Amino acid sequence: MSKLADSIVIRKGTVDDCESTLQLIKELAEYENMSSQVKLTLAQFKEDGFGKDPYYQLLVVANCRPSDSGTGEKMTKLIGYALYFKKYSTFEGRSIYLEDIYVTPAFRKQGIGMSLLKNLAQLAISEKCVRIDFCVLSWNKSAIDFYEKLGAVDITKLEDWHYFRIFNEQIKKLASC
Amino acid sequence: MSKLPNGVVIRKGVTDDCEEVLRLVKELSEYENMLPDVKLTLDQFREDGFGDNLYFQLLVAEKCGSSDSGTGEEKAKLIGYALYFKKYSTFEGRSIYLENLYVALAFRKQGIGFALFKNLAKVAVSEKCARIEFCCLSWNKMAIDFYEKIGAVDITKQENWHCFKILDEEIRMLASC
Numbered sequence: 161m162s163k164l165a166d167s168i169v170i171r172k173g174t175v176d177d178c179e180s181t182l183q184l185i186k187e188l189a190e191y192e193n194m195s196s197q198v199k200l201t202l203a204q205f206k207e208d209g210f211g212k213d214p215y216y217q218l219l220v221v222a223n224c225r226p227s228d229s230g231t232g233e234k235m236t237k238l239i240g241y242a243l244y245f246k247k248y249s250t251f252e253g254r255s256i257y258l259e260d261i262y263v264t265p266a267f268r269k270q271g272i273g274m275s276l277l278k279n280l281a282q283l284a285i286s287e288k289c290v291r292i293d294f295c296v297l298s299w300n301k302s303a304i305d306f307y308e309k310l311g312a313v314d315i316t317k318l319e320d321w322h323y324f325r326i327f328n329e330q331i332k333k334l335a336s337c
Numbered sequence: 338m339s340k341l342p343n344g345v346v347i348r349k350g351v352t353d354d355c356e357e358v359l360r361l362v363k364e365l366s367e368y369e370n371m372l373p374d375v376k377l378t379l380d381q382f383r384e385d386g387f388g389d390n391l392y393f394q395l396l397v398a399e400k401c402g403s404s405d406s407g408t409g410e411e412k413a414k415l416i417g418y419a420l421y422f423k424k425y426s427t428f429e430g431r432s433i434y435l436e437n438l439y440v441a442l443a444f445r446k447q448g449i450g451f452a453l454f455k456n457l458a459k460v461a462v463s464e465k466c467a468r469i470e471f472c473c474l475s476w477n478k479m480a481i482d483f484y485e486k487i488g489a490v491d492i493t494k495q496e497n498w499h500c501f502k503i504l505d506e507e508i509r510m511l512a513s514c
Contacts, residue, residue: 215423215430247392247434247436250377251377252505253377259424281509284508285512291503293500295500296498296501297497299497311506312507314501316499321475322494324492325469326489331462332462
């Protein structure tokens, strides 16, 4: 596996990373042609990750570079993230669900995506999780090739699993019928 | 919505339900032709649902016991369950993932599956969850018809999402590469 450039660090995300991470979330949604579906606000995102009842965990990729001012100061900017949470499989037990993994285009092909997944795999092992699940758009061939090289299996193709969703409006109707 | 049959209640699952729920998990896996994939032990299942670090929550459908002077007393028995946990969507925020929903064959078409879903929807509303998501095998037409009647959308068909998994062996290789 290629070593990360010296200026790049992968670490746990903190509440101060939420604004930059939300920006990257919107970049990813745009790439997926789904920008209009992003309804998350910064306040909610902060609360849901770092409030009393966390719904997700974050790994972030920070790039540290000299600032443009010529003063020798350094600037840090987030260039990637992985957002994940605990899941449960009635087949295997403890699992992780990877909701998003993203590296900004300018920093692709430098081993960063692989490092994020390696970090996630290490977390999985330390939590005794035996499975990582995620979804990918079927037209995203470069992502699919990458995941399949690491041993991921497309269980929609292989086992006929389809993903279903009930949206907010239907949930409210169902709850009150 | 049809009322539940006499003697059937839907309630939160407790530790003592684990053995019967695991039996129902195996019944469901057999129906899905995936019984060999169930590696979960009862101890692990109890720990993961009711120990210090919770991975899932349970709703159970219970048929209450009855006493009949002719045939003797009949114990209460679990005839269905819904296993779920918190999820997060970077589009809409707090969500619920329904890992399993199952009603034993002899008790189908009595509104029990619907009642389980209605209870889950109420949990979603009280927890401010904007989505309920789950997977279903594409050949399971009867289940798909039921889900679509309550407003679920097949987003594999509609939006081209494919489900992927990485299992234990590949996770370990990734963690140590």
